[in-house]
Amino acid sequence: MNVSTDKEGGIRIKQHIIMPVAAAVTAVFLSGCAIGAGIETYLKPPKLSEQHEQIYSALINTEGSKINLKYPKSGSFLSAFVVADIDDEPTDEAIVFYEKTNYTANDFSTLRINFLDQKEGRWDSMYDFAAEGTEVERVFISKLGASDVKNVIIGTGLQGVKSAQLFSYNDEQKPEPQSLGYYAAMDITDINNDSMNELLMINCTPDGNTAQLKWLNENNKLVSSPVLELAGNVTDVLQMIYGKLNENTTAIYLDSYINTNTIITEILRPEVKDDTISLIRVTADNADSSPVNGTVRNSSLLSRDIDGDGVVEIPVNSVFKGYEDKPDTEQISMTNWYVLENNMFIRKYSGYYSITDGYAFMIPEKWENKVTVRTANDDIIFCKYDEKAENQTQLMRICVTSSEEAERIINEKEYADYVKISSNGDTVYLVCVPVYSGPLALSASEIQFNFKIIN
Template sequence: MKLRAVLLSCACACSIFLCGCSENFSGENLLHPPKTTGKEAQIEELIDRTTGGSYMLKYPQSGQYRSAIVTEDINNDKKDEAIAFYRTEGDEPSTHMLVMYDNGRQWKISCDYSSPYSDVDCIKLSDYDYDGIPEIFVGFVTQTGGVNELNIFDVSKNGRKVFRVDFSTTYSAFTTGDYDQDAGSEILTLSLGSTEAQAKATLIDYDKKKLYTLSSCSMDGSVTKFENVISGLLDESTMGVVIDGLSDNTYNTQVLYYNSDRKRLVNFPYTTSKKSNPTIRTYLINSDDIDDDGFVEIPVISDMNSDTSTEEGTVAPVINWSTLNLKSNRLKEGIRCVTNFEYGYYFNLPSNFIGTTVAILSKDNKELKIYALNGKQKGSLVMTLRVFDVGASSDKTLSYSTLESYNQYTYTYKIEENSPIYIDSNTLKENFALINFSA
């Protein structure tokens, strides 16, 4: 019985979501949300009354909050507030944002803001004025591709009043965090380059009851899309932002951080080095804290130290998961993996393999053989990673041990008995991982 109820409410939520998604905006198709019960019903009734019953909910396109009606206890009084976006006919293309609170008897409106734009990019809650109550950050999608408008709304302590902060700026991506180590959050906006404007990053801070630009710096103008923006530690005391972007047909990484000594925002490598960018890569592989130690790693892809192709195949690409050394402004290599992009796996190289081995991928990419290096030439075979189609005949797979099965493939390995470089089965298994392409 309980399960059925859960499934039903799930189906209702989905139908609201799908209607909100629809761009069909003729009068006959305006949304009348299915009647729900409890808090949701009261919020919907309030929206109904405010709009005269004819409206279409809009949902944020990116970020943490994706539903058309977001409920969250913003002012920490154990009662949720609600934020909803909608459009009404005849009022196109403007989008309304309603902020609502529960006064104990009924839901009331604390803010009805009308934006001239038709879509919502994202909502973010973050406290920049140190009063313990997060502000509501709302991005609207402008008519210019890749450009959004950021607006900020300040919620009163009792949650019953919401003021629009006299500040707005454009951005392609933005994030918030304590980037200057003063225990309060700043806002960091990132803009792509265009014919009218240079690509840049701007760090916005708060002082004397005002938001102001603390520092800004140039960004790579050839980047046309931000693939991944991640805040994290660069060293023990410096929070930075790591940005993976698409530029022509390659990907690269920029690292932004506030240099407290020089009192300015710095972009590695664009404003720190004229040398070629070591992070350029042809594979879409994003920066991440891959070992969960709080520091963000950047993938630097290189070939192993050997001739790049042989009769049996090509040298497998190696990802050097690197961190930025802020003193030298150089990348510091960390975990190294040989990678098979076609069949989607990594093999972390154990320390005794680094500088002593070469990995060769077969022409069909199904076999990855790691050899000991003999000078610069490949020497004896150490181990093999082999991908089989599920159901491959057992006389083929006989000498291999299974690591994992995924989709239609079985991933297997074999360690050579007389290998000149030591590895045991457990170490091999611990160092093998499938790539999570959806992450």
């Protein structure tokens, strides 16, 4: 990394960036260039543990050796081997995902799900099922509703279309898979805080978008809540997170695509009437007015709890002062973070947010409508606003660099005004405060308070 000064006295940093392997792989997965290709296409399978070797041997003794292991794409279980206690017996059971390489027209699907049990230290294949798809999307193991039975919920996919099956497993009889239908996103949650889990399923189809809860009653029968209709312009779900709506209510925040690079956020909450739970949409009276604009924004701006108070903030961009009439390519965005309170979106923070560098600096109250931002060789410079750029006074600048380079910068007299404000892994955030004693000057504690790492 090379360092030199720019014409405004800041630091010019030249660095060569190598995309991490994980990021490169993720980019492949999201590109859509290889429909139907599984994770095992891109990653070398890990060396099997001794336990997994024993399970694998038991599997091929029953199903033959012409198989390939399949790996779930997301969730807590990312191995082709899921080893867990799923029947409340003293020993663990195993589930293996694989596909047949000698697939024939008589087979329902190449993707298979095999349940194995352990008796006296030996693994035996008990049941084998055809799966609804070619890829394993996600796996859950959980009790649902009032039932004491542990369930295995498996989401599978076929060319982007995902469906789910529920297996209620016990040691006495073969589990009969129950179809849970199609979904775009699903999760296990205790959404109404009654100590009983529900399966939350979101579905997006050309015929409509819906949300629904599913659970088991005390007789192990599948029960579903009424179907909730969602926004009709949504095409897929980007993320689903939870946050406090108030002290007694947890809400579901859905960030969903309305086109390739644009998302909106829908908020759902549980409602219990006559001991029956359902979902309802929560809308804000000012949702469609400026500057909220229906929460429509770039898909890089994800909802999140940025300050750790349990409440989810929704980011929507505007522009900093002085950029209103500039072309889009020259504008610098101000990110406004909204929370829902009393059926209104309330702006909680505004500031400069760098998704690439993983931080935000929130505008303090005394800077409101008085400060703008400009850039100089990757430094972010906060200035007292004036219509004439040459009359703008620098108030603070932020530099993002590596830990090695940061140490060198801080120790050089030429950059003595730069101090470390935070770090995240090998990334270090430096702040330079020019000599300024006017009413907009910030103390060290104010700078620290308004600087936030956002991963």
